[in-house]
Amino acid sequence: MSEIQTLFEEFKSKNSHLEAEELIDAADKFFAKGKLVSFSSFGSWSALLLDMVAKVNNEMPILFLETQKHFPETLQYVEDIKQCIQLRNVIALKPDDKILTNIDPQGELWKLNVDRCCWIRKVEPLDRYIEETSVQAVITGRRAYQTKERQKMETIEMDDKGKIRLNPLAFWSKDKIKEEFAKRSLLQHPLVEQGYHSIGCAPCTRAVNPGEDERSGRWAHVTDYQPNALQKTECGIHLGAEETKDWVI
Numbered sequence: 001m002s003e004i005q006t007l008f009e010e011f012k013s014k015n016s017h018l019e020a021e022e023l024i025d026a027a028d029k030f031f032a033k034g035k036l037v038s039f040s041s042f043g044s045w046s047a048l049l050l051d052m053v054a055k056v057n058n059e060m061p062i063l064f065l066e067t068q069k070h071f072p073e074t075l076q077y078v079e080d081i082k083q084c085i086q087l088r089n090v091i092a093l094k095p096d097d098k099i100l101t102n103i104d105p106q107g108e109l110w111k112l113n114v115d116r117c118c119w120i121r122k123v124e125p126l127d128r129y130i131e132e133t134s135v136q137a138v139i140t141g142r143r144a145y146q147t148k149e150r151q152k153m154e155t156i157e158m159d160d161k162g163k164i165r166l167n168p169l170a171f172w173s174k175d176k177i178k179e180e181f182a183k184r185s186l187l188q189h190p191l192v193e194q195g196y197h198s199i200g201c202a203p204c205t206r207a208v209n210p211g212e213d214e215r216s217g218r219w220a221h222v223t224d225y226q227p228n229a230l231q232k233t234e235c236g237i238h239l240g241a242e243e244t245k246d247w248v249i
């Protein structure tokens with residue numbers, strides 16, 4: 001059995017019963033410094049997971065994908081949240097300059113090929129960081145109710161790139177998220193009150209109408225540019241290597 005598989009089996013056998021913040025605490029104690037990181041989009045409900053992480057260890061690396069396509073409100077929100085909950089180690093991961101120059105010199109690939117654009121601006125920078133730092137485990141804020149693909153998720157799982165994934169909010173309902181968010185008096189992303197309930201890059205995010213699914217505003221433009229394209233639901237950082245192999249340059 002590989003070292004990472006052994007760590008996974010041991011961690012899972014001891015900790016699968018824990019509640020969200022307890023699980024983060026257990027992971028912080030279990031993994032060596034720098035080998036456990038958290039992802040954050042600094043989107044609509046991200047502050048809840050960030051607050052849990054900060055309460056356990058506010059120096060844990062928080063990886064933010066700085067795609068260079070964010071709303072200005074999101075970039076300001078990153079700074080505001082860092083102050084509010086005293087996050088000390090937010091790391092902005094940027095796309096590789098050479099790849100951008102070669103593949104997306106105009107910055108408009110999102111109109112023509114969203115999968116490749118997400119690979120350049122999100123998947124590649126994240127994979128590169130994880131490889132360079134030998135990260136063993138990542139904490140995500142994904143919830144099972146969000147998409148069909150996410151319904152299969154577990155709280156503690158292995159991905160197909162050989163990393164352990166911890167999803168402390170996996171089985172939280174939308175109401176429970178909102179309730180806990182209010183209980184902790186967390187700062188809300190400013191676009192939420194304008195109807196943005198899932199927030200990604202500006203060109204690929206629109207507000208949702210009452211009654212629409214919270215992620216229906218993500219990549220809603222795809223069929224405007226490519227009428228026969230399948231609706232995209234994931235940027236790729238939560239998909240397996242096999243599922244994104246055709247996105248790679």
Ligand code: SF4
Pocket residue numbers: 067069109110113114115117118119121122200201202203204235
């Ligand atoms: S969300 Fe849109 S702009 Fe952002 S990386 Fe993906 S396709 Fe590109």
